[in-house]
Amino acid sequence: MLPPAIILSTLNAKYIHASLGLRYLLANMARHGGADLRERTVVHEFTIVRPVAEIVDALLAELGEPVDGMPQIIGFGVYIWNVVPTTEVVRQLRQARPALKIVLGGPEVSYEWEDQEIVRLADHLITGWGDVSLPKLCRALLNGPPPLMKVIPGEQPALADIELPYAEYGADDLAHRLLYVEASRGCPFKCEFCLSSLDRTAWAFAPERFLAALETLYQRGARNFKFVDRTFNLKIDSSLTILQFFLDRLATDLFLHFEVIPDHLPERLKAMIARFPPGVLQFEVGIQTFNPDVQQAISRRQDNARTCENLAWLVNHSQAHLHTDLIFGLPGETLASFAAGFDRLYALRPHEIQLGVLKRLRGTPIARHSMAFGMVYDAQPPYSVQQSSAVDALTVLRFTRLARYWDLLANAGRFPQTLPILLAGPSPFAAFLAFADWLWQSTGQTSRLTPEKLLDALFDYLTGPIGMEKEGLRQTLLADYQASGARANPACLQGLLRGRDKPIPRVPRALAQRQERHGKSAC
Ligand code: B12
Ligand code: SF4
Numbered sequence: 001m002l003p004p005a006i007i008l009s010t011l012n013a014k015y016i017h018a019s020l021g022l023r024y025l026l027a028n029m030a031r032h033g034g035a036d037l038r039e040r041t042v043v044h045e046f047t048i049v050r051p052v053a054e055i056v057d058a059l060l061a062e063l064g065e066p067v068d069g070m071p072q073i074i075g076f077g078v079y080i081w082n083v084v085p086t087t088e089v090v091r092q093l094r095q096a097r098p099a100l101k102i103v104l105g106g107p108e109v110s111y112e113w114e115d116q117e118i119v120r121l122a123d124h125l126i127t128g129w130g131d132v133s134l135p136k137l138c139r140a141l142l143n144g145p146p147p148l149m150k151v152i153p154g155e156q157p158a159l160a161d162i163e164l165p166y167a168e169y170g171a172d173d174l175a176h177r178l179l180y181v182e183a184s185r186g187c188p189f190k191c192e193f194c195l196s197s198l199d200r201t202a203w204a205f206a207p208e209r210f211l212a213a214l215e216t217l218y219q220r221g222a223r224n225f226k227f228v229d230r231t232f233n234l235k236i237d238s239s240l241t242i243l244q245f246f247l248d249r250l251a252t253d254l255f256l257h258f259e260v261i262p263d264h265l266p267e268r269l270k271a272m273i274a275r276f277p278p279g280v281l282q283f284e285v286g287i288q289t290f291n292p293d294v295q296q297a298i299s300r301r302q303d304n305a306r307t308c309e310n311l312a313w314l315v316n317h318s319q320a321h322l323h324t325d326l327i328f329g330l331p332g333e334t335l336a337s338f339a340a341g342f343d344r345l346y347a348l349r350p351h352e353i354q355l356g357v358l359k360r361l362r363g364t365p366i367a368r369h370s371m372a373f374g375m376v377y378d379a380q381p382p383y384s385v386q387q388s389s390a391v392d393a394l395t396v397l398r399f400t401r402l403a404r405y406w407d408l409l410a411n412a413g414r415f416p417q418t419l420p421i422l423l424a425g426p427s428p429f430a431a432f433l434a435f436a437d438w439l440w441q442s443t444g445q446t447s448r449l450t451p452e453k454l455l456d457a458l459f460d461y462l463t464g465p466i467g468m469e470k471e472g473l474r475q476t477l478l479a480d481y482q483a484s485g486a487r488a489n490p491a492c493l494q495g496l497l498r499g500r501d502k503p504i505p506r507v508p509r510a511l512a513q514r515q516e517r518h519g520k521s522a523c
Helices: 020-027 035-039 052-063 083-096 117-121 133-143 171-176 207-219 236-247 267-274 292-297 304-317 335-346 365-369 393-411 418-422 428-443 451-463 470-484
Strands: 006-012 041-047 073-077 101-105 124-127 151-153 179-181 184-186 202-204 224-227 255-260 281-288 321-328 352-357 385-387
Touching: 006 020, 006 052, 006 083, 020 041, 020 073, 035 041, 035 133, 041 052, 052 083, 073 083, 073 133, 083 101, 083 117, 101 117, 101 133, 124 133, 133 151, 179 207, 207 236, 236 267, 267 304, 281 304, 304 321, 321 335, 321 393, 335 352, 335 393, 335 428, 352 393, 385 393, 393 418, 393 428, 393 451, 418 428, 418 451, 418 470, 428 451, 451 470
Parallel strands: 006 041, 006 073, 073 101, 101 124, 124 151, 179 224, 224 255, 255 281, 281 321, 321 352
Antiparallel strands: 184 202
């Protein structure tokens, strides 16, 4: 058998994330390149934790021995999470097989690519959409005439001219991975920290075609759908059509994830959301900031009052699991104004508040504020903000630790009874910041903090600096510990856990289903 002519590859953030982009490229090889191209194309995905040498070996093995006169192509999908190791992979492949044609694409190399080492090492780069341009480039590289340009702006066809990729999800993907699906591309909004702000508008795939593809996936057993649409609730008619599709196919293991804008939840959408049972819907709701001056500076249009009303409705009247996001370090945002925003959000009790630090993504318009707002960003991916005129470098580090601890203590859902005690007072943010500072001083750790260490730390902090009574607190911690299903023996619960012979049953679906989420830079 002939070795593949084209390998499509990428390094995913984790195994659970299957690359939707590569599957689009594969699905469009026949239509825009030719049936023969499709037959000779394979997808080979890795994760970013895999050692570079192993990735290179695996790709070389897949390419087989070079055959004279038979060109081969590798295309890499380059993203913020993989650009560093992918650069190394490309460097080593270049050395091992100088004749190999290396083509790049993906958001991380679509803007400000002039200074990127990975682009220098590659033969070609397609910026933006690759669905049509990659098959055409491969055809030219394999059959001539050779392309004249190294960097090719990706063609953006009508969505009707793009083959849908869902048949490319294999049985393993269906069984073990998140299935990314896309009802629309693009975003009409202009939030300057976000790459989608460059899109100008959103384009929707024809609903019949999209739903037919979902139906096939569903019939094949798919139950876990993660919509990558930038704003699922942009056009309410299509949101309703999609939700109705799933309402008609409710199954105990159905799970749907959507990114939504918080200030657009008309009654008919609410009515539909309310019909879903617990455990099915998960909404990722970007708040980012409640500070109107900051919102204006970064061109984020958000009605804060309506946002709060809608969140309150979702928390109190729907069964959807709510992930909310805040970004620290936006131009003009101080620690105090961020704290006020956090307190406002926390008061609404969403299930999770993800705390992210601003990143200056390549191509995003937020760069225009760097001078005026004293923004300093890390030059290395993910280009996190290091300081601004509103927050100094130490405050950013202090916040980063707080965010980590917040994830472990609050978002992980392990301390539902103890957390409100810890956050009591006029400002939950201030209370948590004080705890985070204390935890850092007493442990010097932000990782390897087991649930038991955290529990003992909470006990020491609340009975020490805060002065709470020990026995009552022990009972609260015990209840949280037992409900979480953990089975070790924290020091502060010595004597209380004896006689526990049976494993304690594992808990709420929401906790069990907690997954890595997008966060921060979306909606
Ligand atoms: C799924 C996803 C993730 C997953 C990871 C998925 C994976 N495969 O591992 C998770 C949740 C882990 C994630 C995390 C983050 N993400 Co994310 N994520 C996405 C999301 C929602 C969907 C990607 C997708 O499938 N898109 C649909 C496909 C069709 O588009 P595409 O991937 O861009 O592919 C097209 C082109 O790029 C091109 N193309 C792709 N590959 C190739 C290869 C070749 C050879 C060619 C020619 C062309 C080409 O052709 C494709 C078809 O047109 C996008 C937003 C979006 N809707 O796109 C953000 C997005 C990719 N993420 C982004 C960011 C910023 C992050 C975070 C930094 C956010 C944060 N938490 O702060 C983290 C980083 C994680 C880390 N570990 O460091 C940015 C990208 C920035 C960048 N320069 O890469 C995006 C664009 C969001 C945004 N609007 O700003 N993310
Ligand atoms: S943050 Fe959301 S609403 Fe704003 S531009 Fe990005 S995708 Fe669009």
